Amino acid sequence: MKAIAKIINRIKTNLHKGMIVPAVLLFITFTLLPIIFSIGLSLTDWNGYSSPDFVGLKNFIKFFSDDRAKNAVKNSVFFALLSVPLLNIIGLSYALLLDRKFKGVNFVKAIVYIPAVISPLIMGYIWMFVLQDNHGAIFAVFEMFGKGDNYINFLGDPKMAMYIIIIVNAFQFVGLTMTIYAAGLQGIPQDLYESSAVDGATKFQQFTKITFPMLGPSIVINVITNIIGSLAIFDLVVSLTGGGPGYATETISLYIFRQSYGGQSGYAASVSLIMFVLVLIPVLVSLRIMKKSRLHLED
Amino acid sequence: MKKTFLVILTLVVTFALSACGGNSDKVTITFLNGKAEAVDWVDAAIIEFEAEYPDIEVIHEFNADASNALKVKISGNDIPDITTVYDTALMKDGYYYDLSDLEAWDRIDPSIKALCTDPLTDIQYRIATNRTMAGLFYNKAIFTEVGATEPETWDEFVAALEDVTDAGYDGLYMGGKDTWMIGHLIEFWAHGLIKQELGTVDANIAFMMNQTTKLNFDADNGPMEIFAERFMELKTLGLLNDDFLTATYDNQIDAFANGEAAVISQGMWALGGILEKAPNLASSIGFMPYPAMDPTKDAVILSAEDSGYAIMEASESKEAAITFLNFLFEADRQKEYSELIKSPSAFTDVDADWSPIREAVTSALSKGTHIGFTATPSGFGGGEAGILVQNLYLGEYTVADFVKEYTDSWNEAWNASN
Numbered sequence: 001m002k003a004i005a006k007i008i009n010r011i012k013t014n015l016h017k018g019m020i021v022p023a024v025l026l027f028i029t030f031t032l033l034p035i036i037f038s039i040g041l042s043l044t045d046w047n048g049y050s051s052p053d054f055v056g057l058k059n060f061i062k063f064f065s066d067d068r069a070k071n072a073v074k075n076s077v078f079f080a081l082l083s084v085p086l087l088n089i090i091g092l093s094y095a096l097l098l099d100r101k102f103k104g105v106n107f108v109k110a111i112v113y114i115p116a117v118i119s120p121l122i123m124g125y126i127w128m129f130v131l132q133d134n135h136g137a138i139f140a141v142f143e144m145f146g147k148g149d150n151y152i153n154f155l156g157d158p159k160m161a162m163y164i165i166i167i168v169n170a171f172q173f174v175g176l177t178m179t180i181y182a183a184g185l186q187g188i189p190q191d192l193y194e195s196s197a198v199d200g201a202t203k204f205q206q207f208t209k210i211t212f213p214m215l216g217p218s219i220v221i222n223v224i225t226n227i228i229g230s231l232a233i234f235d236l237v238v239s240l241t242g243g244g245p246g247y248a249t250e251t252i253s254l255y256i257f258r259q260s261y262g263g264q265s266g267y268a269a270s271v272s273l274i275m276f277v278l279v280l281i282p283v284l285v286s287l288r289i290m291k292k293s294r295l296h297l298e299d
Numbered sequence: 300m301k302k303t304f305l306v307i308l309t310l311v312v313t314f315a316l317s318a319c320g321g322n323s324d325k326v327t328i329t330f331l332n333g334k335a336e337a338v339d340w341v342d343a344a345i346i347e348f349e350a351e352y353p354d355i356e357v358i359h360e361f362n363a364d365a366s367n368a369l370k371v372k373i374s375g376n377d378i379p380d381i382t383t384v385y386d387t388a389l390m391k392d393g394y395y396y397d398l399s400d401l402e403a404w405d406r407i408d409p410s411i412k413a414l415c416t417d418p419l420t421d422i423q424y425r426i427a428t429n430r431t432m433a434g435l436f437y438n439k440a441i442f443t444e445v446g447a448t449e450p451e452t453w454d455e456f457v458a459a460l461e462d463v464t465d466a467g468y469d470g471l472y473m474g475g476k477d478t479w480m481i482g483h484l485i486e487f488w489a490h491g492l493i494k495q496e497l498g499t500v501d502a503n504i505a506f507m508m509n510q511t512t513k514l515n516f517d518a519d520n521g522p523m524e525i526f527a528e529r530f531m532e533l534k535t536l537g538l539l540n541d542d543f544l545t546a547t548y549d550n551q552i553d554a555f556a557n558g559e560a561a562v563i564s565q566g567m568w569a570l571g572g573i574l575e576k577a578p579n580l581a582s583s584i585g586f587m588p589y590p591a592m593d594p595t596k597d598a599v600i601l602s603a604e605d606s607g608y609a610i611m612e613a614s615e616s617k618e619a620a621i622t623f624l625n626f627l628f629e630a631d632r633q634k635e636y637s638e639l640i641k642s643p644s645a646f647t648d649v650d651a652d653w654s655p656i657r658e659a660v661t662s663a664l665s666k667g668t669h670i671g672f673t674a675t676p677s678g679f680g681g682g683e684a685g686i687l688v689q690n691l692y693l694g695e696y697t698v699a700d701f702v703k704e705y706t707d708s709w710n711e712a713w714n715a716s717n
Contacts, residue, residue: 047677047716049373050392134542135550156544158693242476245544246690261367262678263388263716 035276042270047263059270069271071247072255073278079166079251080230080282086170087226088219091177096211098178099185109182113175120172124239127168131155158248161241165249169236173229177222184218185211216290223286231279252278326619327356331372331379333365334606336568336640341627348626355619380614381624385425385607387507388677388716390417395424396610396617403628403646411645414604414671418504426624427604428633429642432586433487433566434600434663436573440583441468441561449587451598451666453529456590460538463561470538472560474551475692478685484564485684485705486673487589489526491599494670495591506674509713517706522593527691527698529592534692544689556580564589566601570641570654581655588667600667605642679712 042059046052063069098109115123130137133153142151154164192210201209234253237243243250243258252275260268332341338361345357360379362368369384373394389395399422404412411430415423442448442459445466450456460470475481493514494502505513515521533539540546540560552569554560556576563569574581588598608627610620626632630648637644637651644651654660675681687708691701 045715047388048370049389049394132542132550133545134540135546153542153545156542158695242478244476244478244686244689246686246693246695258683259678261370262683262712263676264678267715 038269038272041266042273044266046266046269048260048265052266055266059267060274062267063271063274068247068250069252069255072250072252073274075162075248075250076231076233076252076275076278079162079169079233080227082163082166083169083230083233084223084226086166087174087177088222090170090174091222092181092215094174094178095181095185096207099182109175109178112178115172116175118172120169120235121239123168123172124236127164128155128240131164155241156245158245161245161249165233165237165240168240169230169233172236173226177226180218180222181215184215188214220287220290223290224283227282227286228279231275231282325354325356326616327358328380328614328616328619328623329358329360330623331365331369331382331384332359332361333363333368333383335361335363336571337383337606337636340636340639344627344632348623351626352622355622357623378611378613380611380616380620382609382611383607385609386677387674390424391507391717394612396612396614397422397424398426398610399423401426401621401624403625406628406646406648408645408647411604413499415607418500419507425607425609427607427645428628429605429637429640429645430602431567431605431642432600432602432660432664433483433564434589434667435471435562435564435587436555436569437562437585437587438555438558438560438580438583439585441466441558442585449585450590453590453592453594457532457536457538460533460562461536464538468558469540469554469560471533471562471564472540472546472551472554473543473564474546474548475543475685475689476545477548478683478689479681480548480551480564480685481688482681482683482685483566484530484688485523485526486675486681487564487599487601487670488529488592489522490673491589491668491670492522492525492591492593492596494673495596495599495668499669499671503671503674509676509710509717511710516709517702521702523702523705524698525592527701530688530691531698539692543692552576567642567654567660568640570656574655584656584659586656586659586663588663598667599670600663601672602664602669603671604645606636606640676709676713677716679708683708683712 041052043054043056044052045055045058094112098105098112118126128136131154133139133151133156139148139151142148152160154160188211192214193206196206196210232253233251234257237249237251237254241249243254252271256268256271256275259265259271330341332338338359341359341361345359348357349355360368365382365384366386369379369382369386369389372378373389378394385395401423403426404423407415407426408430411427412423415425415427417424437449441463445462445468447459447462448455450459464470473481473484490502490506493505496502497505497513501513504510516523518524534543540554542550546554548569551560551563551565552572553576555563556573558577558580570584573584588600590598608624610617610624614620628646630646633644633646633649634651637649637653641654643653675684684705687696687701687704690696690704691698696704
C-alpha cells in the first residue's frame with residue numbers, strides 16, 4: 001500500500017514533465033525531422049520525384065559559383081538590413097505615440113494592426129493594383145490630372161522595386177511590432193518615471209535611461225522575429241513583383257522555391273541549409289549584442 | 300432491454316458488413332487535372348459517368364500548378380491514375396502508361412497523333428483531344444485605320460507596328476510580369492527557326508536529347524542571337540508596350556479587348572477572355588503567323604496538341620481509367636468541350652462550332668509553317684526563359700549575354716533532369 005502511494009506520489013510530482021510531450025513531438029515532427037531530412041537531401045541530386053544519388057558536397061560547392069543564388073542572398077540581406085530597423089523604428093514610434101489615453105486610441109491601434117491580419121500574398125496583389133504603371137490606382141489619379149507621363153514605374157524599375165517591397169512589408173507588419181512594444185511599455189512601472197521626474201530628468205533622458213532599457217525583452221523579440229521574417233520573405237515578393245523585373249527582387253526563399261520545383265530539389269535543400277545559417281548568424285549576433293547591452297530577456 | 304439491444308447490435312453489424320461487401324467491387328480512380336477551364340466540364344462528366352458506371356468512382360483533383368503537384372504526389376507515393384500533366388522527364392523515367400492501343404486513336408487526326416508520339420520510342424504516352432494554335436492576334440479595324448495590311452515578313456511586321464504606334468496605339472502588347480508569356484516568344488519565334496529547320500520530329504528529338512550541335516543556341520547568327528536582336532529592335536523602336544515589364548496577362552487581354560493594343564502574341568486559349576470583355580470585337584479580330592525573324596525562313600504558327608490525358612504506370616486501375624477516358628472522348632461530350640475551350644477537336648467525328656474567328660485561324664494556318672511546343676527541360680520552362688527576356692529588355696544583358704545565359708540555363712536544367 002505504501003509502495004502504491006509512493007508511485008502515485010511520484011507520478012503526481014513528475015506529471016508536469018509529461019505535459020511537454022505533445023510539444024516535443026510536434027517539434028520533432030515538424031522541425032527536427034525536416035532539418036535532418038534536408039541535410040540528407042542536400043547531399044543528393046534529387047530532382048523531386050525519382051531516386052536520389054549521393055553527390056557529397058557538390059551542391060554546396062555549386063552555390064558559391066552560382067551568381068543567381070548570390071544575387072538572391074544579396075537581395076535578401078539588403079531587404080533585411082532596411083526592413084528590420086524600419087519596422088522597429090516605426091513600430092516603437094507608434095507604440096510611444098499611442099501609449100497614452102485619448103479618444104479613439106484603440107481604434108487607431110486597430111487601424112495600424114489590421115494589415116497584419118491580411119495574407120501577404122493578398123497584400124502584394126493589392127499594392128500591385130495600386131502601384132502598377134498604366135493600370136494602377138495611383139496612375140489613374142495622375143492621369144486624371146493629365147500627369148500620367150510623369151508617373152514613375154515603381155515596380156518596373158529594378159532599382160526601385162525592392163524599396164517598394166520594403167515599404168509594403170513595413171506597412172503590413174508594423175502593427176505587429178507596435179503591439180509587442182505597446183505590451184512592453186505597459187510593463188514599465190510608472191513610479192520609475194515619477195521618481196526620475198522628481199530628480200529632474202527630461203523626457204528624452206527618461207526615454208534613453210528608463211523606457212529603452214526596460215523595453216529590452218520587446219526589442220529582442222521584435223528584432224529576432226523581424227530578422228527571421230525578413231530573410232525568409234517570399235509571398236509578398238511573389239505577388240508584388242514575382243521576383244522581377246529580371247532577378248532584381250528575387251529573394252533566397254523564392255530562389256529555393258524555383259530550384260526545388262525546377263527539378264533541383266537536392267540543390268534547393270543545400271541552399272535552404274545555407275539560408276538557415278544565414279538567418280542564424282544575425283539572430284545570434286543580435287542576442288549577443290543585446291545581452292551585452294543588458295537588453296536580454298532576463299531583464 | 301438486453302434483448303432489444305442485441306437485436307439492434309446485430310442489425311447494425313449486419314448492415315455494416317453488407318455495406319463493406321457492397322463496396323468491395325467499387326473501383327476508385329483519381330484524376331489530377333491542371334486545366335482550370337475544364338473543371339466544371341469534368342465535374343459534370345463525372346456525375347454522368349458515375350451514374351452510368353456505378354462501380355467506378357472518380358475523384359477529381361484540380362490543381363492550378365498540377366505539374367509540380369504531380370511531382371510532389373510521385374515523391375509521396377500518392378500517384379493519381381489519370382492526369383493532364385505530361386512531362387518528358389517523367390516519360391523518360393517510365394512514369395506513364397503506354398496508351399498506344401487505345402481505340403480512340405482511330406478517331407484522332409493523324410497529325411495530332413504524331414504530336415502525341417514519343418519520337419524516340421514511337422509510343423503514345425498521352426492522348427490529346429484538341430488542337431491549339433498560337434500566333435499574333437491583331438485588330439483589323441486599327442490596321443485598316445492606319446492603312447496597314449497583314450504583314451508577312453519581319454520588315455513588314457515592323458512597318459505595320461510603326462504605323463499603329465504612330466497613330467497612338469500600343470504595337471505588340473505583352474504582359475511581361477507573367478514571364479511565361481514572354482517565354483513563349485522564345486518558344487515560338489526563336490525555337491520556331493529550329494523547328495522549321497529540323498522539322499517537327501527531329502526538332503523534338505533535338506530538344507529532348509539536347510543535341511547541342513543541332514539546336515545551335517549559342518551559334519553566331521543562331522536562333523537565340525537573331526531573336527535577341529529582333530526583340531531589341533522592337534524595344535528600341537518603341538513598338539512594345541511601355542509597361543512591358545509590369546503588365547499582366549489580364550492587362551494584355553484588356554488592352555486588346557479595349558482597342559488600345561493593335562497586336563498581341565497569344566494562343567487560342569485567350570480568345571474566350573477577349574470576347575467575354577468585348578463580344579463585338581469578333582469580326583475585327585485577325586490572326587496571323589509569327590513573321591520569320593530570319594529572312595531566309597518562313598513564318599511559323601503554333602499548331603499543337605492540346606488537352607492531353609495520360610494514365611500513370613503506377614495506376615492499379617488502368618482499365619477503369621481507360622473506361623473513364625473513353626467516356627470523356629464520346630463525340631457529343633467532345634463537341635461541348637471544343638466549344639467551351641474554343642479549340643478545334645482532334646477527333647475527326649466531332650464537328651464543333653469552336654470559334655467565331657474560325658476563318659481567320661484557318662487562313663493563318665494556311666500561311667505559316669506549323670510548329671509544336673518545345674520539350675523544355677524540367678525547370679526551364681517558359682517562366683524561367685521569360686525572366687531572361689526581362690533582363691534583356693532591362694539592358695541587364697547584352698545580346699551576347701542573353702545568348703550565353705539562355706544556353707547555360709538550358710544546359711544546366713537539362714543536365715539536372717537527365
